[in-house]
Amino acid sequence: MAIDTEHHLPSAAEPPAFNAVPETESSLRPYIPALITSALALEACGGSSAAPTTVAPTPVVVAPTPPPAPVVLTSAQSSRLLAQASFGATTAEIAMVTSLGVPGWITDQATKARTKHWDWLVANGYNVATNINNTAGFDNSIWRSIITEPGQLRQRVGMALSQMMVIGVDGVNLQWKQFAGAAWLDILLDNALGNFRTLVEQITLCPAMGSYLTYINNRRANGSAVPDENYAREVMQLFTLGVNRLNMDGTVQLSGGQPVETYTLNDVSQLARVFTGLQLDSTDTTTPDRLRRPLVMNASLHEPGASTFLGITVPAATEGLAAVRIALDGIFAHPNVPPFVSKQLIQRLVTSNPSPAYVLRVSTVFADNGSGVRGDLLAVVRAILTDTEARGPASLTATTSGKLREPVMRLTSWARGFSAASPGGLWAIGDTTSANNRLAQSLGRSPSVFNFFRPGYSPPNTALSTASLVAPEFQITNELSVVSYLNFMQTLIVNGIGDVRANYTDILTKAADSGALVDEVNTLLAAGQLGAATVTSIRAAVDSIATTATTGPINRVYTAILLTMAAPDFITQK
Numbered sequence: 001m002a003i004d005t006e007h008h009l010p011s012a013a014e015p016p017a018f019n020a021v022p023e024t025e026s027s028l029r030p031y032i033p034a035l036i037t038s039a040l041a042l043e044a045c046g047g048s049s050a051a052p053t054t055v056a057p058t059p060v061v062v063a064p065t066p067p068p069a070p071v072v073l074t075s076a077q078s079s080r081l082l083a084q085a086s087f088g089a090t091t092a093e094i095a096m097v098t099s100l101g102v103p104g105w106i107t108d109q110a111t112k113a114r115t116k117h118w119d120w121l122v123a124n125g126y127n128v129a130t131n132i133n134n135t136a137g138f139d140n141s142i143w144r145s146i147i148t149e150p151g152q153l154r155q156r157v158g159m160a161l162s163q164m165m166v167i168g169v170d171g172v173n174l175q176w177k178q179f180a181g182a183a184w185l186d187i188l189l190d191n192a193l194g195n196f197r198t199l200v201e202q203i204t205l206c207p208a209m210g211s212y213l214t215y216i217n218n219r220r221a222n223g224s225a226v227p228d229e230n231y232a233r234e235v236m237q238l239f240t241l242g243v244n245r246l247n248m249d250g251t252v253q254l255s256g257g258q259p260v261e262t263y264t265l266n267d268v269s270q271l272a273r274v275f276t277g278l279q280l281d282s283t284d285t286t287t288p289d290r291l292r293r294p295l296v297m298n299a300s301l302h303e304p305g306a307s308t309f310l311g312i313t314v315p316a317a318t319e320g321l322a323a324v325r326i327a328l329d330g331i332f333a334h335p336n337v338p339p340f341v342s343k344q345l346i347q348r349l350v351t352s353n354p355s356p357a358y359v360l361r362v363s364t365v366f367a368d369n370g371s372g373v374r375g376d377l378l379a380v381v382r383a384i385l386t387d388t389e390a391r392g393p394a395s396l397t398a399t400t401s402g403k404l405r406e407p408v409m410r411l412t413s414w415a416r417g418f419s420a421a422s423p424g425g426l427w428a429i430g431d432t433t434s435a436n437n438r439l440a441q442s443l444g445r446s447p448s449v450f451n452f453f454r455p456g457y458s459p460p461n462t463a464l465s466t467a468s469l470v471a472p473e474f475q476i477t478n479e480l481s482v483v484s485y486l487n488f489m490q491t492l493i494v495n496g497i498g499d500v501r502a503n504y505t506d507i508l509t510k511a512a513d514s515g516a517l518v519d520e521v522n523t524l525l526a527a528g529q530l531g532a533a534t535v536t537s538i539r540a541a542v543d544s545i546a547t548t549a550t551t552g553p554i555n556r557v558y559t560a561i562l563l564t565m566a567a568p569d570f571i572t573q574k
Contacts, residue, residue: 073098076528077391081105083527083573084349085385086152087409088416091506091524093152102391106382110193112151117141117182117189118292124425126178127288135169138178142185142443143500144427146408147415157192157381158185159408159443160348164341165203165239167212168446179288180208181444186292196341196366196375197332200239204231204324205294207280213449216295220276220303227303232271234449236263236310241336248363249356250339262336263310270309274327277302277320297321310334332375338366342380344455349381350390352403353469358389395574396529402574404473407439407485408432410565414493417524418502418561428498438488440481452476486566493561504557511553514542514560521560526570538563 073081078097082089085106097105121127126137146155165188169181184206191199203209210216215231237243245253245260253260277298282290297320306316307323312330314323331337342362346354362383369379384390395401405413411432414420422428432438433445441452453475458465464474496502510516518538522530530538541563542556549555564570 071101073101074528075523079523080527080529080574081385081391082152083405083413084390085109085381086156086416087146088413089524089527090416090419093416094523102386103382106153106378106385109151109153110378112149112154114145114149114151114154114189116186117145118179118186120144121179121182127176129286131178132175132285133177135178135181138169138181138444139430139432139442140427141182143429144422144425146412146443147420147427153381154189154192156349157345157377158189160345161188161192161199162443163348163446163451164344165199165209166446166449166451167208167444168448169208169444171448172208172211174207174211174291175285176288176291180211180291183292184208185444191377193378193381195373196337196377197328199377200235200332201325201328202294203239204235204275204328205278207291207293207295210278210280210295215275215278217279217298217301218272218276219301220273226269227272227276229268229272231275233268236268236271236331238449240331240340241334242340246336246339247356248335248339248360248367250343250354250359250363251356262334267309270307271327273303273305273307274314274323278324297324337375338363342366342384345380346384347403347455347472349384350387350403351395351401352471352473353400354389358387361387400469402572404471404477405571405573406473407441407476407481408443410485410571411439411489411492413525414489414561414565415500415502417521418504418507420496420500420502422498422500424499426498427500429500430497432488435476435478435481435484437484439485440476486562489565490562493558493565504554507557508553511556512547514539514556517542517556517560518564521564525561525564526567527573529574530564530567530569534567534569538567
């Protein structure tokens with residue numbers, strides 16, 4: 001197998017980067033099939049909770065039952081929440097979760113301010129003429145935000161939404177692409193814990209989305225020319241409804257044994273008429289400013305006739321933006337929206353195959369947050385993260401729970417767990433989409449509107465597909481991408497990248513004690529989920545390095561981290 005020559009594992013012919021790591025590619029190879037085989041064996045869904053028991057009332061007067069004692073979380077339990085709801089645990093954040101509890105931490109996270117991507121790009125001078133035709137600064141701001149922003153819950157939900165309402169920055173046919181991408185991300189993050197209806201409208205009027213899905217300057221029908229149907233199709237198929245009618249528990253509705261389609265081709269054509277006339281609000285390209293402002297309506301391009309779709313009618317002569325809002329209101333009210341959105345958010349945060357009962361519980365909150373509000377994403381996320389299938393101990397041992405940890409989140413787990421910093425403020429980790437020498441994934445750089453992987457993907461000819469289970473992240477997982485990931489992470493762990501470096505000061509205090517060292521790494525990176533055999537193997541590798549050597553302590557730390565990140569127990573998050 002060809003190994004990347006820039007970020008490579010040490011060969012027998014050269015001095016190893018650190019002496020505890022296997023010295024040849026072949027000696028590390030046993031970890032690679034184990035990773036692929038074990039991960040493919042993952043059956044990622046949760047079990048359903050038991051039905052509540054009804055207790056008959058008693059006439060006996062008894063003293064009131066005291067409230068239950070607060071649940072005191074262990075460090076591993078707190079780290080598990082952070083694996084689901086952030087870009088990685090830190091020692092300080094584990095302490096915060098343990099102190100506040102899960103509901104309290106979620107409430108606290110919703111109050112955190114953030115630096116917007118657009119503002120960071122401007123503050124760092126990326127709005128200069130030399131950047132008009134490139135993406136300079138885009139990746140930098142993303143890595144900065146997902147690694148360092150204190151509002152990690154917003155960042156994590158924003159990434160989940162970015163995998164539903166997708167753009168790829170290179171596919172945006174506008175100048176100042178990095179600013180167009182920044183405005184798109186800022187919309188997702190601004191609304192990640194807000195209302196889904198507001199989010200859909202702002203995304204619809206987002207210049208980056210308008211370019212990526214080709215509906216900027218979309219014109220009404222003229223002779224044989226018909227309106228562009230891209231956005232009309234994708235806003236239903238990918239953003240809100242899906243292609244099949246769903247029950248509230250996410251299961252597909254059937255008729256005669258066949259799935260019932262959510263919409264027809266005529267629905268797409270009719271809805272496309274509504275999304276005509278939208279355009280940028282300025283022709284000034286000397287600055288990126290117009291890319292931050294919503295699209296505006298050009299009445300001369302907008303279809304003035306009536307449009308009927310999904311049982312909704314937009315009356316003739318309705319003003320263009322009013323027509324858009326009528327259409328979005330109708331889509332938002334569709335019964336598919338709660339289960340369609342809720343299930344995908346569960347998949348991105350907790351488990352690839354949530355039980356119908358789990359989806360139903362979350363969908364019910366999406367439909368009504370308890371105060372009559374539909375689409376309250378903070379309430380939805382709270383329901384996802386506090387559900388028994390996310391927090392209960394049964395899911396830790398069930399063979400049908402969990403998910404494959406996304407490559408980007410493997411990197412950020414290391415960066416956050418070991419206090420990576422960029423002294424120059426550049427965060428120049430760069431584009432990591434290459435499957436040959438990086439991660440096979442990079443936020444904001446999807447190759448298509450279908451994301452890097454589909455929510456319904458199941459690896460063919462595997463136990464997963466036989467069991468009718470899905471594992472979306474396996475769409476970008478193969479032997480090449482796994483080796484590439486390990487090569488890349490070895491380099492980052494030891495040398496960093498650009499001026500991004502981890503700080504191992506704290507973990508070095510445990511270097512002499514392999515048990516304490518591996519336990520700490522296990523808690524920070526894997527939420528304590530490394531199995532006994534894995535822990536034994538990693539400790540043996542650590543103990544093979546003498547603590548008395550000058551580089552012995554740091555090499556022990558490097559080894560514990562890299563082998564943890566190579567372990568299936570880390571890759572397959574529960």
